[in-house]
Amino acid sequence: MGTIQFKALTFNYPDQTQPLFDHVTLQFDASWKLGLIGRNGRGKTTLLKLLQHQLPFTGQLVTDLQFQYFPQAIPDSTQMTRDILMQLGQLDDATFWQVERELRLLQVAPELVWQPFNALSPGEQTKMLLALLFIDDAHFQLIDEPTNHLDQQGRQVVASYLHQKAGFIVISHDRSFLDQVIDHVLAINRADITVHQGNYQTWQVAHNQQTAYEQQQNRQLKGDIKRLTKTAHQKAQWSHAAEKGKNAASVKTESANLDKGFIGHRAAKVMKRATTMANRAEKAINAKQQLFKNVEITAPLSLNQRPLKPRQTVISADQLVLQQGGRSLNQPLSFTLQAGQQVALTGINGAGKSTLLKALLTLPNTDHITSGQLKLNPQLKISYLPQDFDHLSGSLAKFAAAKHVTHEQLLSMLRKLGFERALFNHDLATMSMGQKRKVALARSLCEEADCYLWDEPLNYLDVITREQIQTMVANQQPTLLFIEHDVAFVTAVATHTYALRPD
Ligand SMILES: Nc1ncnc2c1ncn2[C@@H]1O[C@H](COP(=O)(O)OP(=O)(O)OP(=O)(O)O)[C@@H](O)[C@H]1O
Ligand SMILES: [Mg+2]
Numbered sequence: 001m002g003t004i005q006f007k008a009l010t011f012n013y014p015d016q017t018q019p020l021f022d023h024v025t026l027q028f029d030a031s032w033k034l035g036l037i038g039r040n041g042r043g044k045t046t047l048l049k050l051l052q053h054q055l056p057f058t059g060q061l062v063t064d065l066q067f068q069y070f071p072q073a074i075p076d077s078t079q080m081t082r083d084i085l086m087q088l089g090q091l092d093d094a095t096f097w098q099v100e101r102e103l104r105l106l107q108v109a110p111e112l113v114w115q116p117f118n119a120l121s122p123g124e125q126t127k128m129l130l131a132l133l134f135i136d137d138a139h140f141q142l143i144d145e146p147t148n149h150l151d152q153q154g155r156q157v158v159a160s161y162l163h164q165k166a167g168f169i170v171i172s173h174d175r176s177f178l179d180q181v182i183d184h185v186l187a188i189n190r191a192d193i194t195v196h197q198g199n200y201q202t203w204q205v206a207h208n209q210q211t212a213y214e215q216q217q218n219r220q221l222k223g224d225i226k227r228l229t230k231t232a233h234q235k236a237q238w239s240h241a242a243e244k245g246k247n248a249a250s251v252k253t254e255s256a257n258l259d260k261g262f263i264g265h266r267a268a269k270v271m272k273r274a275t276t277m278a279n280r281a282e283k284a285i286n287a288k289q290q291l292f293k294n295v296e297i298t299a300p301l302s303l304n305q306r307p308l309k310p311r312q313t314v315i316s317a318d319q320l321v322l323q324q325g326g327r328s329l330n331q332p333l334s335f336t337l338q339a340g341q342q343v344a345l346t347g348i349n350g351a352g353k354s355t356l357l358k359a360l361l362t363l364p365n366t367d368h369i370t371s372g373q374l375k376l377n378p379q380l381k382i383s384y385l386p387q388d389f390d391h392l393s394g395s396l397a398k399f400a401a402a403k404h405v406t407h408e409q410l411l412s413m414l415r416k417l418g419f420e421r422a423l424f425n426h427d428l429a430t431m432s433m434g435q436k437r438k439v440a441l442a443r444s445l446c447e448e449a450d451c452y453l454w455d456e457p458l459n460y461l462d463v464i465t466r467e468q469i470q471t472m473v474a475n476q477q478p479t480l481l482f483i484e485h486d487v488a489f490v491t492a493v494a495t496h497t498y499a500l501r502p503d
Pocket of ligand 2: 434
């Protein structure tokens with residue numbers, strides 16, 4: 001297999017004042033399993049678009065490879081899945097077995113291809129589209145966030161599947177997933193782009209070592225700058241005094257003219273040394289500015305919860321069976337959420353987790369319950385973070401007004417979530433997936449509430465933001481019912497975990 005090379009790649013979207021990529025030179029091998037990482041909005045998806053020549057750029061892309069992108073655009077999701085896959089993969093009845101072979105490896109029931117695409121769960125849809133990528137080895141695969149809609153078991157299956165394959169770039173914010181899949185890392189950092197041989201964990205170790213080295217350099221340079229500035233200052237004073245002495249000498253006697261020459265020479269020497277010291281101090285300051293250029297900056301988060309009576313019951317479910325479109329979804333479930341608890345709902349895709357949150361929001365006359373009881377204290381104010389946010393568009397000001405939070409509050413929360421100020425005037429429709437997710441999350445954090453219902457809050461969010469939220473929940477202990485497939489997060493914050501089992 002060949003290589004892929006960018007030479008002096010420079011690109012920005014029309015409304016961006018700073019280039020997203022500025023003379024980037026980059027090379028990687030087409031046989032690698034390459035993990036593309038970086039904070040939300042750094043340009044990961046854009047880089048995949050540039051590889052496919054979907055956006056105009058300056059610089060050069062050198063490769064003779066053909067690329068394939070996941071997730072593929074679905075022309076009409078009401079069509080039968082098999083027809084969609086044949087169309088996208090340019091296959092016919094005689095060659096469709098290739099997809100069936102990949103679907104078996106992805107542990108998808110083969111009869112599902114006879115269902116309309118939009119009747120499949122998001123996790124099943126993901127696997128169907130992934131199966132198309134590896135039907136031949138003529139392409140290099142560009143896989144943009146395959147894990148978002150997968151439950152824990154699905155992530156495991158896809159991780160083992162991709163581990164068997166080679167020749168792809170995969171973008172993901174799921175650390176344990178990346179560790180199982182990749183052998184190289186391409187990191188879009190704050191100030192540069194780097195390539196590392198190894199998986200996420202080894203990249204993280206190298207990154208931390210670099211930061212520690214820079215901190216040590218910083219201490220040393222700080223000392224140097226202080227010393228050099230002090231000496232330069234002293235030398236400048238001496239030189240000034242000597243210069244004054246020279247002038248005073250010149251108005252005295254003839255014999256004093258000898259001294260004038262001597263003093264002038266000394267003053268010049270001291271002046272030269274003072275300038276050298278000042279130059280060295282300036283160099284040290286410049287070197288210091290180069291440090292920490294890739295260190296990510298974060299601020300602590302908080303949410304606007306109202307205090308509740310301790311141990312007050314907020315939600316209770318008794319032998320609850322949920323339904324969607326007349327179909328019962330789960331085996332009976334009983335649980336309670338009390339004030340100050342963080343309860344995780346787990347279960348495979350399609351077990352009814354999101355339906356449970358929707359049932360809570362439509363009480364008392366919900367049509368999402370087949371049998372059993374679900375109670376929510378009606379006095380309480382709920383903040384709901386839905387799973388779906390893809391449709392967001394319009395200005396941040398309009399979004400804030402529609403969601404009853406102040407514009408200032410929303411912007412200040414977004415800054416804490418790592419949003420650049422330059423983005424504040426952009427339309428939500430042009431924001432990256434993670435940026436949109438941050439807007440939806442910031443709204444819930446700003447909203448005054450007694451209880452929070454969060455449906456997959458971490459989807460699309462970068463690792464640093466995940467850690468910020470984890471710390472905030474651990475510190476503030478909000479009354480929270482949440483669904484999340486990021487194992488590290490659930491383990492760290494859930495006080496109780498309840499599994500929804502499919503019917
Ligand atoms: N069509 C567009 N018009 C204007 N700006 C855009 C457009 N698409 C993306 N951007 C901006 O370019 C930057 C990079 O976006 P991109 O989608 O490549 O980020 P990303 O690294 O994939 O982020 P995420 O992790 O959130 O998916 C972001 O600041 C985004 O707001
Ligand atoms: Mg992206």
